[in-house]
Amino acid sequence: MARDVQITIDCADPAKLAAFWAEALGYRLQDPPAGFDSWDQALEAMGVPLERRNDASALVDPEGRGPRLFFQRVPEGKQVKNRVHLDVRAAPGLQGEARMAALEAEADRLVSHGATRVRRHEPVPPLEAGHIVMADPEGNEFCLD
Structure with a gap:
């Protein structure tokens, strides 16, 4: 059975890196949960403090063909050459x-x-x-x- 694939990218600034990859791939920011007009509105309702609102970001292929890209903040910087790219x-x-x-x-x-x-x-x-x-x-x- 084939599986859906999500590509996860560790980074320091999820929003900035997601914006770059959206431009590079023609992807778009994943929509906020149903009932919310924006991610800020959704995160506010979830009680996420301001300093944690850039902990993650996700992009989707607008045509639904490509994998979802998930960007997560990590404390360490990039150290060596990527093994997967x-x-x-x-x-x-x-x-x-x-x-x-x-x-x-x-x-x-x-x-x-x-x-x-x-x-x-x-x-x-x-x-x-x-x-x-x-x-x-x-x-x-x-x-x-």
């Missing part, structure tokens, strides 16, 4: 220079939203199509593929 499919179906140009354009767009460019891997046919390694605003690596 996201690949953002920014150039599906493209090859060669057209592919790399599309990846470069997406890299520039994400840098303007707080990402850092790490390195470019050139295409090496027939197996490697080329990709760009990036880091999100908290230093988590991801690839533009």
Whole structure:
């Protein structure tokens, strides 16, 4: 039986990182619980103190196809290279220079939203199509593929 998957990301600032990934993936903030117009309203009703209201944030695919992303605040910072990372499919179906140009354009767009460019891997046919390694605003690596 197939299972739903949620990707959980430990971070220092869930709201900020969720905003970055919403921009990168075209996701949106998960709606507040039924009966509430906003998360602030819901958290207030739940008795969550102001200093704890950025402990978590969640994004959903507006078309319901992709996994939910959950961002949780943790006390420690990022220490080492990620063993698991996201690949953002920014150039599906493209090859060669057209592919790399599309990846470069997406890299520039994400840098303007707080990402850092790490390195470019050139295409090496027939197996490697080329990709760009990036880091999100908290230093988590991801690839533009």
